[in-house]
Amino acid sequence: MGSRYLRCSMVLVLVLSGCRSEVxxxxxxPVLVDTAPAQAGAGALALAGEIRAREEAALSFRVGGQLVRRLVDAGDRVHAGQVLAELDPADLAQQARATRAQAAAAEAELARARSEHARYQALAAGQLVSRSALEAQATALRAAEEQARAARAQAAVAGNQSGYAQLRAPADGVIATREAEAGQVVAAGQTIYRFAGDGAREVAIALPEARASAFVIDQPVEVELWARPGVRMAGRIREISPAADPQSRTYAARVELESAAGEVSLGQSARVHLAAGDAGHRSVPLSAVQRGEDGSPRVWIVADGVARPVAVTLGGYGESRVAVLSGLPADALVIAAGGHLLRDGQPVVPVDRDNAPVEPVQPKPATDAAP
Structure with missing residues (x-):
């Protein structure tokens, strides 16, 4: 009876196993993968700028007066020492003559004081005047000497000021702008011309406050003129202002053009392409970054047809991308979105934004092992 029951059980097991189907x-x-170039720096930035001369100056008279002659105009080339404008010299000449007359009077008074002092010295030697009278004459002589010295200095200043009626070019260059007209009464220090010296040309740009700390002196950049799209010239950041502009909240910076002084003109518009500190590192979309269980950043990649999370070190954040400094295998297909819905080892098919299949690439190590 027992053996018969055992045979029936075995037959039932065989029947059930034959009916069971495999799962x-x-x-x-399908997963959307990032198809941007592997070296697209997240910190890349393009800023509008203007071609400027490294040596710029606001030219003005040292003295005030009426502008009677304007000898050059905006755009004119000038040479060092060339007269650019003239003031009415009449008042300055009169002032120079007046100070020379005052200096002559002071010299005459000094001669009289010396003569009186010498006479009192002779009288004091014969005890015909008191010592106090002699000391008074000595004091008067010293006062006359100081007054004569002051008068001579004033005469020299007035003579110099008469020469200040002519505004001269400080060096070879070009007149960038003109800001006064003949017949106008100008004050001392009021800008008459803006002068741009010959030599190096630069691009004036404004760095945004949020990213100014990512740029450093001597950082290489590329400059593209609006008039010559697609042609980029090498440059470097030469100067960054230590303080932000109170109105725009940007930091003024100057980009030096390395070898293009003859290819650009003052005032041209340009676009400066910068990489904010993370140039050369791969970047990924912001949506590709997830947080691991320990809170560290990670991204999902496609490896051998399955999804794998990898821990990464992030760099600077851009508007839509973030730089990955380390941890990301070279040439790996990065899953651009939906990483929070995946699990490790899940089969996936990489597709682009047009839902077209993307050929998987076997990931390579981020750094080669030492031999």
Missing amino acids: PPEPPR
């Missing part, structure tokens, strides 16, 4: 494998899930 179908999980179908691969």
Whole structure:
């Protein structure tokens, strides 16, 4: 009876095992992958700028007066020492003559004081005057000497000021702008011309406050003229202002053009392409970055047809991308979105934004092992 029951059980097991069907494998899930160039720096930035001369100056008279002659105009080339404008010299000449007359009077008074002092010295030697009278004459002589010295200095200043009626070019260059007209009464220090010296040309730009700390002196950049799109010239950041502009909240900076002084003109518009500290590192979309269980950043990649999370070190954040400094295998297909819905080892099919399949690439190590 027992053996018969055992044979029936075995037959039942064989029948049930023949009826059981295998569980179908999980179908691969389509995932959107990042197809941007591998070296597209997240910190890349393009700023508008203007071609300027390194040596710029606001030219003005040292004295005030009426502008009677304007000898050059905006755009004219000038040479060092060339007269650019003249003031009415009449008042300055009169002032120079007046100070020379005052100096002559002071010299005459000094001669009289010396003569009186010498006479009192002779009288004091014969005890015909008191010592106090002699000391008074000595004091008067010293006062006359100081007054004569002051008068001579004033005469020299007035003579110099008469020469200040002519505004001269400080060096070879070009007149960038003109800001006064003949007949106008100008004050001392009021700008008459803006002068741009010959030599190096630069691009004046404004760095945004939020990213100014990512740029450093001597950082290489590329300059593209609006008039010559697609042609980029090498440059470097020469100067960054230590303080932000109170109105625009930007930091003024100057970009030096390395070898293009003859290819650009003052006032031209340009676009400066910068990489904010993370140039040369791969970047990924912001949506590709997830947080691991320990809170560290990670991204999902496609490896051998399955999804794998990798821990990464991030760099500077851009508007839509973030630089990955380390941890990301070279040439890996990065899953651009939906990483929070994936699990490690899940089969996936990489597709682009047009839902077209993307050929998987076997990931390579981020750094080669030492031999």
